[in-house]
Amino acid sequence: MKALILEELIWPELKQVLPEIELAVVPVGACEQHGPNTTFNTDTARAYGFSKMIGERFGSQVLVCPPVPYGISVHHMAFPGTVTLRCETYINLLTDIAVALSKHGIRRIVFLNGHGGNSGSLSAVINILKYEHGIDAYYSGIGLNLFEEGITPEMGWSENLGHASESETAQAMVLCPEVVRAERKKGEVVEGFIIRGKEAPFRYGGCAWNWKEDASANGALGDARLANVDDGARLNQIALEKVEHMIRHIIEKR
Numbered sequence: 001m002k003a004l005i006l007e008e009l010i011w012p013e014l015k016q017v018l019p020e021i022e023l024a025v026v027p028v029g030a031c032e033q034h035g036p037n038t039t040f041n042t043d044t045a046r047a048y049g050f051s052k053m054i055g056e057r058f059g060s061q062v063l064v065c066p067p068v069p070y071g072i073s074v075h076h077m078a079f080p081g082t083v084t085l086r087c088e089t090y091i092n093l094l095t096d097i098a099v100a101l102s103k104h105g106i107r108r109i110v111f112l113n114g115h116g117g118n119s120g121s122l123s124a125v126i127n128i129l130k131y132e133h134g135i136d137a138y139y140s141g142i143g144l145n146l147f148e149e150g151i152t153p154e155m156g157w158s159e160n161l162g163h164a165s166e167s168e169t170a171q172a173m174v175l176c177p178e179v180v181r182a183e184r185k186k187g188e189v190v191e192g193f194i195i196r197g198k199e200a201p202f203r204y205g206g207c208a209w210n211w212k213e214d215a216s217a218n219g220a221l222g223d224a225r226l227a228n229v230d231d232g233a234r235l236n237q238i239a240l241e242k243v244e245h246m247i248r249h250i251i252e253k254r
């Protein structure tokens, strides 16, 4: 099916299809350093590319909105070029987008999130929308957490996956290859930094990182040189299935 993409329409076209729209997807990203491997808009471009693929699975039932290119990137501010919003700005921004869409009769919103740093604020947003505005709102990640079951030991990938590593870069090769640099570098991960698995000290909670000091001197985790488009396509497919399942549930059961 052809995805219904807001920024490609004129208003009479949107008006005509409006009765068929079950919900709007709003991709949310970041303007954030991704080490020497991928560009500042990586999370935004991944979220938008992913949202368009979701849109293809639902046609006129799902309106794919333009992506939000800034997010919560306070922890990456030590790297020049990163732009963060304050949490209250971000929460207000996303709330305004959802309220505006609701004025046109679209009362269900799904934020598809390309950047882990946004998660806490997204949780606040969906509660504000639901309980202060009566708008059904949801959010989901699109990356590693959804597809990690597809990563096998034979792939030889790093323990510290995630930001600007092979897992994210492989998915970007599928969703937005223009953000990926041909020459990539291994992450200069800070000694003792563990973000995943049983040994991760903040596994069950949170930590306000200073990414450069606490996590990685060059801004990347893992080893993005190991990324390839075949693994990216396979893993991305796993993530798509999960988000499709969630959206079908919202449309049919809620």
Ligand SMILES: [Zn+2]
Residues within 6 Å of the ligand: 034, 042, 043, 114, 115, 163, 164, 168
């Ligand atoms: Zn990222």
